[in-house]
Structures are given as C-alpha cells and as structure tokens.
Amino acid sequence: MIEKLIADLHSHTLASTHAYSTIYENTLTAREKGLKILAMTDHGPQLADSADILHFKNSVKAIPDTVNGVIVLKGMEANFLPGGKTDCPPRVYRSLDLVLCGFHRGAMESQDRDANTDIVLKAIQSGSIDVVAHPGDPNYPKDLEAIVRCAAEYGVAIEINAASGAGSRVGSNEFCLETARLCKKYHTTVSVGSDSHFMSNIGNLRHAIDIINEAGIPEELIINTSVSRTLDFALHRGHPHVETYFRYLENQL
Template sequence: MEFVADLHIHTISSGHAYSTVLEIAQAASAKGLAIIAITDHGPAMPGAPHYYHFGNLTAIPEELYGVRILKGVEANIVDREGTLDLDVERLSRLDIVLVGLHTYCAPYGSIEENTRMMINAMQNPWVDAIVHPGNPEYSIDEEAVVRAAVEFDVALEVNNSSLTISRSGSRSHCSNIICLAKKYKAKIMVGTDSHIALSVGEFKEAIKLLEENGITSELVLNSSAENIYKHLARRNNRIIKR
C-alpha cells in the first residue's frame, strides 16, 4: 500500500516539533511523496504560532523540491460547542484544515460530551478531517462520529504516531473506527503527525492496521492526488491549484 501524500506534518512553528519547512520538503522529496501538508497547531496550543502565522503562509512557495506544499493548520477544538481556535476568515484561506481534541485546549468530558464536541466541530464548513479520533484520552461514541463524518463529508485520520510514540492505547479504537469507516463508507486519511522530518511519509503501522481490517489503498484519501484535491475542493470558494 502506497500513498502520494502526507497530510499531517508539524514544523518548528508548532513549538514542540523540530524541523523546518525546507527540511520537511527535502525529506518528502527523497521519499517520493508528491504532496505534503504543513499543519502546525492552532494558537490555543501552548507554544503554537500566533494567528498572524497562518495568514503569512502565502510566503511559502507552492512547490519545493518537486513536492506540492499545502498550507494548513491542525486547529484545536476549544469548547463543548466545537469552536475552533482560528476564525472562519483565516480557515477559508488555507488549503487544508485538520481538527483535533488536544490536552490543554479541549475540555475533558463524558463519552457523550466528547462525541458532541467532535461532531459540532465537523459542522464547521472549512473542516476537512478529524485527526486521531481514536485517542482514548477523549473517549467518544465511535459509531456516531463515523456516521457524522459521512453526513458532513469529513475525513477521519488513521494517525501513525498514535500507533507508535504517542496517545498510548489508541490501537483498538483506531481499529474499530477503521471497521466502521468501511461499513459506512467514511473517508479515511492516513497521517504521520510528524514532528521531525525523519518521520515524514512513514506510515508503516497505520498501513498494517488498515490491511488487518481489509482496507485497500483506493479507500484512502491520500492514495491519489485526485482524491485529495477533490476532497479539498468540495467546500465553496476554495480553489486548490494543482
């Protein structure tokens, strides 16, 4: 199983990552990726960049070392209403918007409260994907979330980092979400959640879990550039240059 893109990558701007945009693009090129997304954390995360950072992403070329660079964010859900830490005006100018529940940003709650918070965020018209939904720190009604992802046309991430170095206990939840995504035909996105250039494009554990659950590459968003651009362009007024 091969993928053309890594759509969840952090640079030094996130405050707890360790590579620059140039280093990441070089690593992606060396690994044969056609597309990467720079998705630094939204400003609610400790150490994350200021709002101005996301407006100034236009300074980054659209292509580096033969790799298409999507400028985006991993926005933080900050309350039970599913509010994000970037306003709609800024979100609408980005190529890709990932959203997740994170410690220090989102309130902890019951399964019902966490589920409602995540589904509320999906209803934001600029959200493209929910990241690491299998994180046991924020337990959810996984079937309800997958059904909502289909309803609001939002992809669900299989996060390789959750299966290796972070969010211990995620594997069984990720496996169940994958099965439900297959059942309901929800879009799946595979991301490394890379915080250093060395891990860009390293999908090994995520691929293993997908294959264990009978998922083939054609069912995954970042298996082709066409799938990615079609998904990102589904929102009104967004034009992704190819």
C-alpha cells in the same frame, strides 16, 4: 491491499515549538520517500507553544506551491473547543488548503464521552473542519460510530494517524482499528498522516497502512492514494487556493 501512499497529510514544523524541523527539511525527506504532497498542519493558536493566527493567514502567500518538488498544502491542526468550536476562524479556514482538528491537552481538557462526542459532531456539522485528527485517542473517550457516521454524511474525512499507538497516545491501537472498520462500514473518507514532529518521520505511514489493510478499507475511500484524489477532496471542502496546484500540475504535462 494498500502498499504505499503519495501524500502525508499531517506534519509539524518549528512553528509548533515542540516540533523540530523546517518546511524545507520536511519536504526534502518527503521527496526522498517518493511523496508528491505534504500537508503542513501546525497546531492552532489555542495551544501556548503554537504560532499566532497571522502565521496561518500568511502561509498561503509566503510559501511556494511546491518546495523541493513536493506540493505543500498549507493547513492547520486546529483544536476542538467547547460547544464544537475550533481555533481556526472561518476566514482563515477558507484561505487554507486543509484543516485538521483534534483534542489536545492545553487547549481543552477531556470531558465525559457524551460531551466529547457532541463537540466533534457539532464541529463536523459546522463545516469548519476537513479531517478529524487522531480520533482514536483514548484520553478523550467518544462515540466513534456516531462520529464516523456523521463524517460520512457531511463529507469530512477521518484520520488514521500513523503515530497513534506507535509512540504517541498510548492505548490508541484498538480504537484506531475500530475507527477504521467503522469507516469501511459507513464508506467514510479516510486521511492518513504521520503526525511528524521531526523530518525523519515524514512519510512514515506504515502503522496506519497496516490498520487500513486489517480493516479492509478500499482504496477509493483513502484520499492519500493519488494526487488528484487529495486535491479534489480539499477543493470540494471549500478551499479555493487548491486550484493553483491543479494549474501547476497542468503546466508539468
């Protein structure tokens, strides 16, 4: 049974203008809740209220590796686009630490189940995303088994989103549980995030943890369970900047 996780791998700041806190405020809450890692994953530039691509390109240089004692992964919640493309260009993908990708109104309207599934499968196979964000969203029907199986094959993580069905994306619960059970079946890597849009929600992962425990997902599949597991995942996905966090940790010993 999972009781606590050390990383929140999905959060938003004022750069997504429908969110309301700063990186500094978010890390304060993360520290108070005992988190070691917080991923800053603001929405990709395809959404009208998101930051320009320069914001993401500059984040690795401008933001310290740790803020308030918490490792800050510089990332993006990119948008699935027609043809399995995303709004995170390859050069930006490599420079960041973690790239989630999800369906969002304003970036792409829902297609039929087969079309939505094909978009996700092509994005996974392209090597341009690390985590499929909130796959249980009922507004974008998809073949969850095909997606989870493909993610396992290509080393991409599937997110269990703590906000889905607990205030966001109403009707997600049954699909989130189905997704979790499929992750166990196919030994697919799992990522957990609060999807916080305000600082007080940082680290509120209980809803996702309950789903994980109900599905019986073993600890070794969940990248949030240790600092090394989280960083190893990001490094092996092709994000070289993650090496700096390992050096930071070595200096703390």
